Amino acid sequence: MNEALPPTRRPGIRAAMFVDFDNVFTGLQAIDPEAAKRFAEDPKHWAEALSAGDSGKSARRFLIRNCYLNPTVYSKYRTYWTRAGFRVIDCPSLTQRGKSSTDINLVLDAMDALSGSVGIEEFFLASADADFTSLIQRFRAADRMTTVIAAGAVAFAYREMADHVVESHDFVAILNGTAGEPIHAVAPGTQRQAPAASKTKTKAASPGVRDVLEFVRAAPGPVVGAMVAHRALAADPSLKTDWGGFGRFGTWVSQIGKDIEYSSVQGGWVWDAKRFSLEDLPAPADKQPGVEEQVTRVTDVPALSAAQFRQIFQSMAARLGEHPANRTELSRQVRDDCVSAGEPVSRNAVSFVLQGLSYAGFPLSDEATSAQLAIAWTRYVEELCRVALLEFDAAEQLAVRRWASGGLLDT
Missing domain, CATH: 3.40.50.1010 (5'-nuclease)
Structure with missing residues (x-):
């Protein structure tokens, strides 16, 4: 003892x-x-x-x-x-x-x-x-x-x-040196708490709060968190530093109150609690059925749809073609482009893909095409599956490749 x-x-x-x-x-x-x-x-x-x-x-x-x-x-x-x-x-x-x-x-x-x-x-x-x-x-x-x-x-x-x-x-x-306050460790699956004074300031002064309230209350259902984050940042660019001292979007939006609810499940969702609840979120199976769900559950690959992966590669190739940026800035740009294109993804998901490309040894240059990015990422996903001892038959392997590549391997 x-x-x-x-x-x-x-x-x-x-x-x-x-x-x-x-x-x-x-x-x-x-x-x-x-x-x-x-x-x-x-x-x-x-x-x-x-x-x-x-x-x-x-x-x-x-x-x-x-x-x-x-x-x-x-x-x-x-x-x-x-x-x-x-x-x-x-x-x-x-x-x-x-x-x-x-x-x-x-x-x-x-x-x-x-x-x-x-x-x-x-x-x-x-x-x-x-x-x-x-x-x-x-x-x-x-x-x-x-x-x-x-x-x-x-x-x-x-x-x-x-x-x-x-x-x-x-x-x-x-x-x-871009943290708004000393970074404190955050427990997995929980949100960091900010000082009470900071909470009051965010609720009262941030134009991002007002825009989010208007957007979510007018939405016909729960809204993807990445889309809400994009609206908040557009209304209040100062939130890019450290989300008003809360460190993360999930923590920031959770502290708004006023019947605005947030859940990190399925990539993050925000909704008006007066009209909706957690039960109104789309079923996970609607987004990633079958073998894809096994991969995301075991390997930590982002739980995105094939269309979202495709948009990431297309946006990434376009941004790299303009001017190769550092990975921190590139992840933000690609996230914003995906939201604007109607395929919202979180910045963490984009960062995970960038890390995978790096581990796969793929150079992020201005000559990279969306298809090349998709191929390198798909190989990385297949390697994660191999290390995790996931065994698939030929049809399942093909399904994984089509999903992870966003269908770009078929074009």
């Missing part, structure tokens, strides 16, 4: 941070190279942002700050981390395939911290590597809070085992 943690002698949550440098850095490079550079060269900035709280009681004190990196590849960044107060553990490659010793060193140090006399209350693990799922389970079993900092796609089981997840876009916002 675990004994109660001893009282702390200083205010703040006693925390420990373990950073898988190689994993986070490569993940950020695929999303935003400038953010990756800031992560590697200014760790003090984002560590302080994560340690900040709403008050002295909720602020974190990182008693342990460890960084694990491969010195053969990333030795030039070592000094930045030691100067920021991190203990840097060199993890060189030990095999011919280049596999480093990060995993075993990180796990051993984390278990030492878990069993130590200090009584760490919250463990931060900066890595999207699902191999650490068992470590998160051990933290949870010992009744410790766990927070995962993700820079890239995260396995469903790994995400759900953690108490909180700092998503890629939130972490990039910290690194790029």
Whole structure:
């Protein structure tokens, strides 16, 4: 039986941070190279942002700050981390395939911290590597809070085992200095709460609120969340920074009140509670029947229709042809284009596709066509299915390809 943690002698949550440098850095490079550079060269900035709280009681004190990196590849960044107060553990490659010793060193140090006399209350693990799922389970079993900092796609089981997840876009916002307030970890499936004063300001002053109220109340049924977000941003561009201090669209729209309801199911929906309810949302089977539903449920591939995937590739190719932008800006542009085209998708869905294209090794250049984007993405989806041990017959495989490619492989 675990004994109660001893009282702390200083205010703040006693925390420990373990950073898988190689994993986070490569993940950020695929999303935003400038953010990756800031992560590697200014760790003090984002560590302080994560340690900040709403008050002295909720602020974190990182008693342990460890960084694990491969010195053969990333030795030039070592000094930045030691100067920021991190203990840097060199993890060189030990095999011919280049596999480093990060995993075993990180796990051993984390278990030492878990069993130590200090009584760490919250463990931060900066890595999207699902191999650490068992470590998160051990933290949870010992009744410790766990927070995962993700820079890239995260396995469903790994995400759900953690108490909180700092998503890629939130972490990039910290690194790029675009967060409206210190980013706090958000529990999977929940919405972050903002200070009461911020809520009052958003309700009273934001033109985005007024536009959303008018739009949703006049809608003939529940409205796709991406479409509502697009209307709010058009009415109030300042919300692009951090949704008025709420961090996410779902949190922001949930705090409007006035009978406006929001649910994150099926990609997110907003409705007028005086006329509709959760039961009025379209059935999931209407959107993604059969084998597609298996893929989205097991692999975390966005639950979009073939038409939505097709629009993503077409919008992406058009934007890249105009002027290749960084992935953060490109995801926003493609999201807006899809909404305008009548095939609304969330920005998270677009970011997931961009990450998949990056993992597939597809270069996002001005010469990329929608068909080429569809082919690379479909191959990535098929690889996810293979890793997840999903077995399909020939007809089902064809259905997956047509769905994931948006039908572009047939044209």
